[in-house]
Amino acid sequence: MRKFLVIVTVVLLLLAGGAWWLTMPARVTASDYAALIGVPARGATVFHAGGCASCHSAEGAIEDARLILSGGRAFASDFGTFHAPNISQDNDHGIGSWEVTDLANAMINGTSPQGQHYYPAFPYTAYSRATPQDIADLYAYMITLPADATPDLPHDLAFPFTLRRGLGLWKALYLTDAWQITGDLTEAEQRGRYLAEALGHCAECHTPRGPLGALDRNRWMAGAPNPSGRGTIPNITPAKLDWSESDLIAYFTSGFTPDYDTAGGSMAAVVTSLAQLPQTDRAALAAYLKRLPPID
Amino acid sequence: MSTGFKMLGVVLGLTIAAGAATGQDAADKALAGATKARQAQMQLYAFNLGLLGGMAKGDTPYEASAAGAAAGNLASLARLDQSLIWPEGSDEMGVEGSRALPAIWENLPDVIAKNEALITAASAMETAAGTDLAALQGAMGAIGESCGACHKAYRVPSN
Numbered sequence A: 001m002r003k004f005l006v007i008v009t010v011v012l013l014l015l016a017g018g019a020w021w022l023t024m025p026a027r028v029t030a031s032d033y034a035a036l037i038g039v040p041a042r043g044a045t046v047f048h049a050g051g052c053a054s055c056h057s058a059e060g061a062i063e064d065a066r067l068i069l070s071g072g073r074a075f076a077s078d079f080g081t082f083h084a085p086n087i088s089q090d091n092d093h094g095i096g097s098w099e100v101t102d103l104a105n106a107m108i109n110g111t112s113p114q115g116q117h118y119y120p121a122f123p124y125t126a127y128s129r130a131t132p133q134d135i136a137d138l139y140a141y142m143i144t145l146p147a148d149a150t151p152d153l154p155h156d157l158a159f160p161f162t163l164r165r166g167l168g169l170w171k172a173l174y175l176t177d178a179w180q181i182t183g184d185l186t187e188a189e190q191r192g193r194y195l196a197e198a199l200g201h202c203a204e205c206h207t208p209r210g211p212l213g214a215l216d217r218n219r220w221m222a223g224a225p226n227p228s229g230r231g232t233i234p235n236i237t238p239a240k241l242d243w244s245e246s247d248l249i250a251y252f253t254s255g256f257t258p259d260y261d262t263a264g265g266s267m268a269a270v271v272t273s274l275a276q277l278p279q280t281d282r283a284a285l286a287a288y289l290k291r292l293p294p295i296d
Numbered sequence B: 001m002s003t004g005f006k007m008l009g010v011v012l013g014l015t016i017a018a019g020a021a022t023g024q025d026a027a028d029k030a031l032a033g034a035t036k037a038r039q040a041q042m043q044l045y046a047f048n049l050g051l052l053g054g055m056a057k058g059d060t061p062y063e064a065s066a067a068g069a070a071a072g073n074l075a076s077l078a079r080l081d082q083s084l085i086w087p088e089g090s091d092e093m094g095v096e097g098s099r100a101l102p103a104i105w106e107n108l109p110d111v112i113a114k115n116e117a118l119i120t121a122a123s124a125m126e127t128a129a130g131t132d133l134a135a136l137q138g139a140m141g142a143i144g145e146s147c148g149a150c151h152k153a154y155r156v157p158s159n
Helices: A002-022 A040-050 A052-056 A062-065 A098-108 A132-142 A164-174 A186-197 A245-254 A265-275 A279-289 B001-058 B064-079 B106-128 B131-155
Strands: A074-077 A082-083
Touching: A040 A132, A040 A186, A040 A265, A052 A265, A098 A132, A164 B106, A186 A279, A186 B106, A245 A265, A245 A279, A245 B001, A245 B131, A265 B131, B001 B064, B001 B131, B064 B106, B106 B131
Parallel strands: none
Antiparallel strands: A074 A082
């Protein structure tokens, strides 16, 4: 009997240890970043392709105010409401004290400098595919942006989603650096895939989610309910979106649909960012969209 | 007498009700008419933008005179006196088919400022469209931005 208790205790300890190990926040290897020299101008492209300003600028911010990353926008979800944090260069309320590896840990692993998991409302599920050079460039650009002392708003989540440690399991299940669209891709299609799947995180809205909030990869870009509650996010696979490549490029440049209506909802902010990219990048995105498997 | 008085009361009451109904009808018609008129204005924007956009995309060959005419139309449309086609009450709740948010009438100075931005962008297009294709392409973005700014703030999302 005593022996049995010892065995049970050992097994439970092992399980707990395993769970602890499994849910441990991951970190990048610092030496991967040590030799990289970030170029701010290239970082601006990463910044716009990543759509940072769409979530981290203040609600209603336009033009230059979009570069004040004071946070505060609310994002409704099935798990509660997330509030985008301040990622301006303020030392106390923003990320002014971050090193390039802090930015890399956040984007690649969803891990904070304090070693906590971020919620995947921050799309590190996509950013984890970003190259170290792009992160170094982004870092070099972001430190040129203004500081703002707006304090972060706490997330408003239901139990048990308040337990961040549990996100370690979620990450073990769903965080992958594999590409969704594979096969023989042209150079433009590969660049488009990088822009869409690594930086632009299009799938975060255009792909439906399962019960635990992970993307349903069998319905990649096939449309989803709008988490804000109003209407749906459209299917952008060739099964439903019959725009030509020139239509898509024009849409990413000016926001005009082929009927000369304008981008609506959250997509308007996305277009504002895409309009800042080089024309070749908008063309690459269009080429990628044309390569998506059609899903009805 | 008292019955007659009552009858008068009933008749008067009916007349007032009918009058109110007719007044309501006329008001509804006016709101619907104004909504249709501004939707027609939007159609005209779209037609002229389609001409410019087709050239910008490379779907149709660039032609300076047609581009200039379309850009001129856009600028004229943007400068129309719109005070009569946006009566209060012609919002999504008041008129079938309207996608105008009531916020328009709570933020008129901002709505007017956004229209000014369109006038500026359309004026720039007037110069650009007749110049060359690159100039035309460069001027499209600002027009899209100004159209979108108003739609984003003041229009019901489509889906």
